[in-house]
Amino acid sequence: MCNPQHIKKESIISKLPNINIEDGYLVQISTPTKTINYHLGADNQRVAKEVDGVITEKYFWANLTTLLAIYDKDDNLIQRFNYIDNRMPISVWSDYTY
16 A cells, blocks of 8 residues: 655656646646647637647637537537527537547
8 A cells, every 4th residue: 555655745746737827718738748728819718729839629619608619620520519599508519539
Protein backbone atom coordinates (compact mmCIF):
# COMPACT_ATOMS: atom_id res chain seq x y z
CA MET A 1 0.00 0.00 0.00
CA CYS A 2 1.23 3.49 -0.82
CA ASN A 3 2.09 5.71 2.09
CA PRO A 4 0.97 9.30 1.31
CA GLN A 5 3.89 10.68 3.29
CA HIS A 6 6.28 9.23 0.71
CA ILE A 7 4.72 11.07 -2.24
CA LYS A 8 6.68 14.13 -3.27
CA LYS A 9 4.50 17.21 -3.61
CA GLU A 10 6.70 18.49 -6.43
CA SER A 11 6.03 15.40 -8.56
CA ILE A 12 2.27 15.84 -8.22
CA ILE A 13 2.34 19.61 -8.83
CA SER A 14 4.51 19.27 -11.95
CA LYS A 15 1.81 17.07 -13.54
CA LEU A 16 -1.04 19.50 -12.93
CA PRO A 17 -2.06 21.61 -15.91
CA ASN A 18 -1.36 25.33 -16.03
CA ILE A 19 -4.68 27.09 -16.71
CA ASN A 20 -4.91 30.58 -18.18
CA ILE A 21 -8.17 32.50 -17.78
CA GLU A 22 -8.65 35.97 -19.27
CA ASP A 23 -11.66 38.13 -18.43
CA GLY A 24 -13.38 35.06 -16.98
CA TYR A 25 -12.87 32.87 -20.07
CA LEU A 26 -10.66 29.80 -20.34
CA VAL A 27 -8.10 30.54 -23.06
CA GLN A 28 -5.26 28.07 -22.44
CA ILE A 29 -4.41 24.79 -20.74
CA SER A 30 -0.78 23.68 -20.68
CA THR A 31 0.80 20.45 -19.50
CA PRO A 32 4.39 19.34 -19.90
CA THR A 33 3.38 17.50 -23.12
CA LYS A 34 0.53 19.52 -24.62
CA THR A 35 -0.81 23.05 -25.00
CA ILE A 36 -4.47 23.72 -25.77
CA ASN A 37 -5.59 27.23 -26.75
CA TYR A 38 -9.19 28.34 -27.13
CA HIS A 39 -9.79 31.19 -29.59
CA LEU A 40 -12.61 33.55 -28.69
CA GLY A 41 -14.69 35.62 -31.09
CA ALA A 42 -15.80 39.23 -30.71
CA ASP A 43 -18.61 38.19 -28.34
CA ASN A 44 -16.22 36.04 -26.25
CA GLN A 45 -17.68 32.83 -27.66
CA ARG A 46 -15.28 29.97 -28.19
CA VAL A 47 -14.74 29.78 -31.97
CA ALA A 48 -11.80 27.37 -32.23
CA LYS A 49 -9.69 24.90 -30.29
CA GLU A 50 -5.97 24.71 -31.04
CA VAL A 51 -3.78 21.83 -29.84
CA ASP A 52 -0.01 22.30 -30.06
CA GLY A 53 -0.39 24.99 -32.72
CA VAL A 54 -2.93 23.15 -34.90
CA ILE A 55 -6.63 24.07 -35.05
CA THR A 56 -8.52 20.86 -34.19
CA GLU A 57 -12.10 22.09 -33.70
CA LYS A 58 -14.22 25.01 -34.90
CA TYR A 59 -17.47 26.12 -33.26
CA PHE A 60 -20.51 27.52 -35.11
CA TRP A 61 -22.95 29.63 -33.10
CA ALA A 62 -26.49 30.81 -33.94
CA ASN A 63 -26.31 33.55 -31.31
CA LEU A 64 -24.60 34.27 -27.98
CA THR A 65 -25.84 31.11 -26.25
CA THR A 66 -26.83 28.63 -28.98
CA LEU A 67 -24.05 26.37 -30.23
CA LEU A 68 -25.21 24.80 -33.49
CA ALA A 69 -22.26 22.67 -34.55
CA ILE A 70 -18.65 21.65 -34.07
CA TYR A 71 -16.40 21.02 -37.07
CA ASP A 72 -12.97 19.42 -37.26
CA LYS A 73 -9.84 21.04 -38.67
CA ASP A 74 -10.90 20.07 -42.22
CA ASP A 75 -14.41 21.54 -41.81
CA ASN A 76 -16.07 18.12 -41.46
CA LEU A 77 -19.14 18.17 -39.22
CA ILE A 78 -18.46 16.21 -36.01
CA GLN A 79 -21.33 17.37 -33.76
CA ARG A 80 -24.66 19.03 -34.43
CA PHE A 81 -27.04 20.30 -31.75
CA ASN A 82 -30.81 20.44 -32.23
CA TYR A 83 -32.88 22.81 -30.13
CA ILE A 84 -36.48 23.25 -29.10
CA ASP A 85 -37.66 26.87 -28.78
CA ASN A 86 -34.12 28.09 -29.58
CA ARG A 87 -32.97 27.51 -25.98
CA MET A 88 -33.06 23.90 -24.91
CA PRO A 89 -30.99 21.30 -26.79
CA ILE A 90 -33.15 18.25 -27.45
CA SER A 91 -30.64 16.10 -29.30
CA VAL A 92 -27.02 15.89 -30.36
CA TRP A 93 -25.74 14.14 -33.45
CA SER A 94 -22.11 13.12 -33.16
CA ASP A 95 -19.53 11.62 -35.50
CA TYR A 96 -16.55 11.81 -33.12
CA THR A 97 -13.63 9.50 -33.76
CA TYR A 98 -11.14 9.19 -30.93
